[in-house]
Amino acid sequence: METIYIITFHSANNSLLAYKLLKNCRLKVVMIQTPCRLSAGCARSIEVKEKDIDTAVSTIKENSLSIQGIYKKFINPNTRRYDYVEVYY
Template sequence: METVYIITFSSTNSSLMLYKILKDSKMKVTMIQTPCKLSAGCSRALEIKQLDLSKAIEKINNFNIEIQSIYKKFINPKTRRYEYLEISC
């Protein structure tokens, strides 16, 4: 399974703005419902592949997009459930 990252937001507007910026930059990005484990705020999050993570962080900084956090998504081998690890950017 390819490593993916989830970007969470405190506002829907920020999620839509970053989604458009990343799509316009020809990056593969998927808008998903924010996993309940991660946030009770905005219900939209973006999922990107590890290959595009550094470019996405660059766009976030260049366009001053307000994000809540970025999480690495992985499967816990003991429980076989998705787990999320917050990363610093």
């Protein structure tokens, strides 16, 4: 399984704008519903592949958008469910 990162935002506007910016950069990103364990705030997040995470984060920061958190998504071998660990950029 390829490593996936989830970027969460403080507002729906920021998530939509970030999605548009990243698509314009020709990155393969997916708009998803934010997993409940990550945020009770904004209901939208962006999934980014590991190879694109550096470009995605720098593009978002260059455009002065506020990121709530960045999480690495993986399957927990004990529960066989998705789990998340926060990463810092």
